[in-house]
Amino acid sequence: MAGSVFGEVFRISTWGESHGPALGVVVDGCPAGIPLSGEDFTEAMARRAPGQTKYATPRSETDTVEILSGVFEGKTTGTPISLVIRNTSQRSGDYSEVAGYYRPGHADFTFDAKYGFRDYRGGGRSSGRETAARVAAGCVAGKLLAGLGVDTTAYVKQIGPYCCRKNVYQDGIVPSREQIEAGPLRMPDEEASAQAEEYLAGLMEEGDSAGGVIECIVTGVPAGIGEPVFDKLDARLGQAIFSIGAVKGVEIGDGFHVAEARGSENNDGFIPTEDGVGKTANRAGGILGGISDGNPIVLRAAFKPTPSIRKEQQTVNRKGEAVSISVKGRHDPVIVPRAVVVVEAMVNLVLADLMLIGLSTRMEDITNYYVKN
């Protein structure tokens, strides 16, 4: 309700501020019997962590995930999994100046408007660092989904005006993790990546920043996942992705292009396949009527440029006076590459929840479950 709980059956509760002692998440509703250890978090946490490249803040957080409950003898027990990530690199002194004014593009003003005051150290709860807890929870969801054959892959599609070639996914082949991780920007298109690097170099010189687009492909989701009406798979994905701080747009399948298409173009035709029903195309992005159709789920999210810039900006201080500021400290000129793993985490959290909810759909299956068990 107050915003830090997500999911209905696979339900997480995150907590933590950028400069408090730690961040974390409690995962309630994870089924028993999933192998889980600290190592399951290492790769994803490292992909989100700062300090990886020159495009990311040099803050050298190791972001080790400590499991405090819910795992016994290497397997989940079905009871809440508490995950904690210590903040090891915070330096509160860096942010004292920020306390006095409202940074443009940040939540400083809106938090003050809502709560009357705020933890101003590094953005407090509105810091991008909050996503560390989501990524940790996403790893647990990912383990559950891996057992069900579901695989989620996100990558950077665009930075500033530089976009991967059209067929980076459209040919049906999902870029591999190796292709995505090959460059510093997680753009699986060497040419576009090189152009984006040049673009970023220019912006860094000017003390400015860039936005971009992340695309995410999920394979292996069986047909029939998602609920009609308000908990449509796309609706829950929409909430999940828009809940990532910098996102200003979300598309499923053909997205905004559908506005210009004709029905005869936009409808994916059904065709017989060996194991049932296939489609001639996937303009719907794997979702029809809010329910998965067995094709890959395809979504894109637009991220705004990092609001923290060195370049001078006009703003207002807490006394209501106009002031001119230059945001100091360590800030990514582009956060999009680091957000790739956050998108994957949020998508996995939605899918884990909806796949567990989907277990209660048919009386026949329920009868079989309780009769045989």
Add this chain to the structure above:
Amino acid sequence: MAGSVFGEVFRISTWGESHGPALGVVVDGCPAGIPLSGEDFTEAMARRAPGQTKYATPRSETDTVEILSGVFEGKTTGTPISLVIRNTSQRSGDYSEVAGYYRPGHADFTFDAKYGFRDYRGGGRSSGRETAARVAAGCVAGKLLAGLGVDTTAYVKQIGPYCCRKNVYQDGIVPSREQIEAGPLRMPDEEASAQAEEYLAGLMEEGDSAGGVIECIVTGVPAGIGEPVFDKLDARLGQAIFSIGAVKGVEIGDGFHVAEARGSENNDGFIPTEDGVGKTANRAGGILGGISDGNPIVLRAAFKPTPSIRKEQQTVNRKGEAVSISVKGRHDPVIVPRAVVVVEAMVNLVLADLMLIGLSTRMEDITNYYVKN
């Protein structure tokens, strides 16, 4: 959970199929003391109803909303408001053919995959007619919001490739209800509307259909509405809008354009105003860090073309055989104009919920409330 409940404090539960006896909604959590009568629904229901123009199905549903509970002596009592809309025009015979195959672009296949069978009459629960219940609930939310000075206006921004002139809203003036309702397409730009009409005429001749974009502006939302992290105002709006059947993309403020902008361009500067803090621009669409900043909320949604088209399509029947079909019956060549009021309803439902949730934000206010009462 199963998809037909929406909201946490202002919580609705919708029900009903296209060709059942009725549709409706229960609104739980509406505060006591709001004047409400059947007339409060008339205009909105009429704007959603079919049969208004040549671009809408001729089904002449009156869509009268009957209040069965929760209102006493003309005011809401604080207990659940049950609203029922009778289906008066359904003709089940029309749809018998549809039972046997999967219409492309529809939820026929995914409902069968999920539930094992479906109410095939007119799309059953996945019919656009389901939105009648949302519009009715949205009217109750709208009455609450009107009392708080909040005003929500949506209109058609684009149909097919024809788009309203850029400054239809960008100049800061929200198009008036009169301007929006002047033409048959709810496009507050005469020239674009005329072009779109011509475009639609061509499509109707070919038995084809069009999509479009709806823009929605909300004024009067105070700064401080929305919750951090997962229940951000934009996240909840994202879920709400993506839950409308045909939506494939949602944008807040500058939306996908932020990907190409620089931080220095995209950040709205803060400026002192008479009554506090204003902004030099509203690229953020009135939301920072998931919380309203006191500026108009701006969002857009992309709607796919009506999937039901007369034009021949390839598909599969329930036996898994390839068949060629032409969807008969009454279908809108474009549903976007009728969806305008659905977008307004969903936005109002989100705002009513988050504004009620916002009441529990500050201890000082809570103490005042309980001490004085």
Add this chain to the structure above:
Amino acid sequence: MAGSVFGEVFRISTWGESHGPALGVVVDGCPAGIPLSGEDFTEAMARRAPGQTKYATPRSETDTVEILSGVFEGKTTGTPISLVIRNTSQRSGDYSEVAGYYRPGHADFTFDAKYGFRDYRGGGRSSGRETAARVAAGCVAGKLLAGLGVDTTAYVKQIGPYCCRKNVYQDGIVPSREQIEAGPLRMPDEEASAQAEEYLAGLMEEGDSAGGVIECIVTGVPAGIGEPVFDKLDARLGQAIFSIGAVKGVEIGDGFHVAEARGSENNDGFIPTEDGVGKTANRAGGILGGISDGNPIVLRAAFKPTPSIRKEQQTVNRKGEAVSISVKGRHDPVIVPRAVVVVEAMVNLVLADLMLIGLSTRMEDITNYYVKN
């Protein structure tokens, strides 16, 4: 949240006032494929209905349940089931006097304190008539549970000081429906029933009323139902039973007697059985650590005497003046026999919800489900 929604996966939303046009409930989350028709409600609705005996108000409500959605070709579709019961016998004139003062033992004062005004006709939302919607929803839950081998039986254990013989259940045999329905009080003990009838006759003469105790036994619940900590099976049953208007006490198994027992007496010993693990006794009432242990669930609820009595009482009117009143109109001298079916309904609603939630407990089962489907 606002009180009329119950359950998480099998979730109901009730609505309606005593003297409005109708009452009803929306059942969301009922699995697809359960046979359901209007006749499934007839018996239960009749058992709750007034006018059955001289101990019940003569109001001759037929209480027919109309299914407005969620059922197609005789089976549930998985989408919301809307059930409506018309109020056919209300006479608003009867209650005009009540508007002016606060009936002792009723919610008149507390509703006014909460909402500032109330629908005073027949108690409005706080009327016992509200339970008709619960019973209707309980029938749907009951159909689901019947398919899983679960059977719920409640009966009157005690009226005033007259109690069924100790072994009416303690011998392990659940009283049959015939035994329960044999007398007018649903007490499956002829002698106690006769004494209670005499007791009631005396009270009716004095314009007074009686309370009582209902016992409920559920057989067929497999071991493993219920969640640890806050959603324990007994905790959810506790909420469910206390949510029935007149209930002031709830016991599971040995209930308050455990306070005086020793651990060595109170612990049920485990013993090997043919199909697993049994117990030497069932003092725990079928629940250990909040989770069913495979034995019958046993609970009792204490109901206060009907607060509406003809006998003169002291109270206060809305102006705050002391007044003396005699509650007129049709009122049951004891509501306990009619509440039997309400207890069964609430128990079934809890079990249906927790058994659906229980589907997502083990990864192995989930994998089997999604791999084979």
Add this chain to the structure above:
Amino acid sequence: MAGSVFGEVFRISTWGESHGPALGVVVDGCPAGIPLSGEDFTEAMARRAPGQTKYATPRSETDTVEILSGVFEGKTTGTPISLVIRNTSQRSGDYSEVAGYYRPGHADFTFDAKYGFRDYRGGGRSSGRETAARVAAGCVAGKLLAGLGVDTTAYVKQIGPYCCRKNVYQDGIVPSREQIEAGPLRMPDEEASAQAEEYLAGLMEEGDSAGGVIECIVTGVPAGIGEPVFDKLDARLGQAIFSIGAVKGVEIGDGFHVAEARGSENNDGFIPTEDGVGKTANRAGGILGGISDGNPIVLRAAFKPTPSIRKEQQTVNRKGEAVSISVKGRHDPVIVPRAVVVVEAMVNLVLADLMLIGLSTRMEDITNYYVKN
């Protein structure tokens, strides 16, 4: 859903096993501006902690509460408050034997039945130690309630057959904290306490255990708190109290005695008072129609005897063989005195939640809030 989340607006998520590294809770939805520090937890945690007297296990846990988020400059920020309590005294070796069989009266068997395996160390998630997290969360709720004039007091009413004198509360005066803490059993009646001590001495000699009854009085709750129908104040209290492991019965006000009372005796008459409406008695325990009536809330809970006893018991091991056991290790002969603070915590969590929910009851108040802010 999976059982470790409680509350709707003031929502907690607890986690932790008896012998894991730590236990804790995330409190989401706590308003901003409440002074909070580690010291606010000290007294309550000590009252729950083991090792206080000879009637409690000698395990010397200090149970220090560490605040990891949600507090800044000594005040709550409105964002999640993460509280962690390290397990410092666990010795896994103690419990290895327990892994192989099912202790009577414990959740060993039901956890295995539900999840397929369990963390057997000290009861794992089903350990009474789990309540440490509830008490910590209850302290936060208590701070909120203190600001609203609400005061919650629980004490031991009965141990085994020994009960405090009838008027320990009935005279309207709540026993003071000093009176309650004066003896080792938290029984504010010297004579009964002495008898109970003697009774316990005998049981300890025999390796047996005792149960008891806790009574809880809440003063200062204004009239109008609680929601109609399912979220009645008594229903939510019922869930909360039954969620405490050993509770088998709950009463509100006169509880089970109402079954034998007449309506004319049981109804509390209303009377005019200086500041509104009072009552001639409080048999209802401060709740009418599920909503507080301004009088003290009165509830009682029956606790079963500690199931862990040294005395020999019959049970079954995981292979399904009959075995005879004697539960070794440190166990309280009676847990009731330590549970006093757990009851207070659960009551406070319910009240904090319902009082925050109550803020959205009346349109007039909501308008005032948003117009003035």
